[in-house]
Amino acid sequence: MEQVLAVLIDGIIYSAWLFVAAIGLTLIYGVMKIVNVTHGSFYALGAYAAASITGALLAKGMPPALSYAVLLGSALLVTLIVAPLIERGILRFMYVKDEVVILLITYALFLILEDAIKLVWGVSPYFIAEPYGLLGSFDLLDLTYPYYNLILVGVAVLCGVGLTWMLNYTRTGKLLVAVIHDTEVSRAMGINVERMYLFTFTFGSLLAAIGGAFTAPTVSVVPGLGVEVIVLSFAVVVIGGLGSLPGAALGAVIVGLVRSASIHYLPQAELFVIYLVMAMVLAFRPRGLFSIAEARKI
C-alpha cells in the first residue's frame, strides 16, 4: 500500500516536471509545425539564468522568500533576449523548408546554444539550495517529501490552465487557434501570422525556460543539462500527439507514472520503459493518443 502511494506521488511530481518541460514543445509544433530541438537549450538557459541570478541576489542579501519570483523573472529575462533573436534572426527565413530540414536547423541551433551557454556561464556547476531548503518537508505515512515539489506541481497546473485559458478566452489565443487550423486562410483573413509565430516561439520557449528555472534548485546546473530533456519531452509530446495540449498532459502523466513505477519495482528498466511506451504509441497510433486523422495528400 505504502509503495503504491509512493509510486503515485513520485509519479505525479515527475509528471508535473515533464509537463512543464514538454508543453511549450507541443505548442510550437501545433502552431508552427516545427519539431524544435532548441527546446532543450531553453530549458538549460532557464536553469542557468535562474541559478546564477538567484544565487547572486541571495549573496547580496535578498530575502530568500523572494527567490521564487526571481526564478520566474530570470526565465522571462533570458527567453525574451534569446528567443526573439533566434526566431527573427534565423528561423523566419526557414519556414518555407521541409519539416525535417527545419528540425535539422533547430538541431544546428541547439549545438550553437549549447556552447554559447558554456561561454557565458563557464563549465563549473551552479547550486542554489535556498528555495528548496527554505520550505522544509512534510511526512506522509512514513515517507518524507520536500514542500518544494508541491511548487513544481503548482507551476505545472498553472502553466496548463493558463495556456488553455489563453487559447480559449483571449483574442491572441483565438487567433492562434485559427493559425493552428489553417495558416493560409488565417493569413487571408488578415491575421499577422508572422507575429503569431514570433509570439508562439517566444512563449513556448519561455515555458521550457520556466521548467528549467524551477528545476534548478533541485539539481546542480551543469553543461549538457538540456540534452536529456529534449528526448524526454519528445517522448511525452509524441505519446500524447504532436500539437495537442491535453495530449501533452496525458503523455506527461503516463511517462511519469510508468517511470516512477519502474523505479520502485524494476529499477533496471527506468529509462527503457519510457521509450518503449513512446515506440508502442508510435507503432499503434502514429499520430499519438490525441490525434485527428489526416487525409493523404496527392
Place this chain on the structure above:
Amino acid sequence: MSAGHAPRTLALILAVILAVGPFAPQWILFLLTIALAKGLVVLGLMLLLRCGLVSFGQALYYCIGAYAAGMLGRYLGIRDLVTLMLAGMAAAAFAAWVLGFLLARYRGIFFGLLSLALSMILYGLLLKTEALGSSDGFHVLPSTLFGVRPADAWVRYAVLAVAAVAAFIAALLVHRYLDTPLGRLAPAIKDNEIRVEYMGASARYAIHVKYVIAAALAGLGGALAATTVGHVDPEMAYWTTSGEFIFITILAGTGSVIAPFLGALIFGIIHTVAFGLSPNTWQMVLGASLLAVIVFLPNGLWSVFRRRKAA
C-alpha cells in the same frame, strides 16, 4: 547519378590510402579509420535521405554492430577483425529486417521520431545491463587479422587497410545498387509516393530494403569503430550520436557514394582541430557549419564539385 567514374575515383583513393598509410603518423591512421567507420554509417543514411527519410536513430545499428563485435570477443574469444565486422553487420541487418516491417510504413517526422525511440530503448537497456558494464561499457580486445596479430607498430595500419577495403567494397556495391531499378526508385519516392505505387512499384518494399542496407552499413561501421577505439559504451546508441551521423549526411549531400566518406573526414578534422583549439566552442563551429550548409548548399558539400564540373 552523374558520377559515372566514381568506381575509378574510389579505387584511386583506396590505392592512395594503402600506399601512404605506412608513412603516416599513428593519429592520422586513427582519424582515417574512424572517418571510414562513420562514413559507412552515413553511406546508409544517404540511401534513406534520397527517399526523403531522415533517421534520428541510426546510432541504434551502429551500437548493435559495436556491441555484437565486442561481445563476440568477450564471450566467445573470437578476435578476427573480418569476422567481427561481418558479425556486426549481420546483427544490425537482422534487427533492421525485423524492425523494418514497422518502420517502412512511416514517413517524414514520424519515421525520425520512431527510429529515435527505438535507439533510445537500446540505450536505456544497455545503461542498466550490468553484465555489459552499464554506463561504462566494456573494453574490446585487440583484434587479429586472419589469425595473425600484427606487430604493435602496424596494428593501426592493418585495421585501416581492412577498413579501407571494406569501405571500398561497400561504396562500390551501393554505387551499383543506385543504378538498379530499386535504387532509382528513391528520388521518385521522395517526390511523390502515390505515383510510385500507380507505376506498380511498392514504396514500402523499396524503403524496407534500403533500411536493411543502411543498418548493415551502420553495423559494419560500428564493429569497425569498436575494434579501432578498443571500447564500447551505451553512448554509441544515444541520440547525440545519431545527430552526429545526420550532421555528416547533410554536410556531405547525396550526390555520390564518395561524399559520405569525404563528409566524415571533414567532420573528423573539424572535431580534432576545433576541439583542440577550443574545447568549449567546437560544437558551435559544428552548428554554424551545419546551418551554413543547409542554407547555402542544400545539396551538401558534394554539390560544389558537381557545379564546377558542369561549368
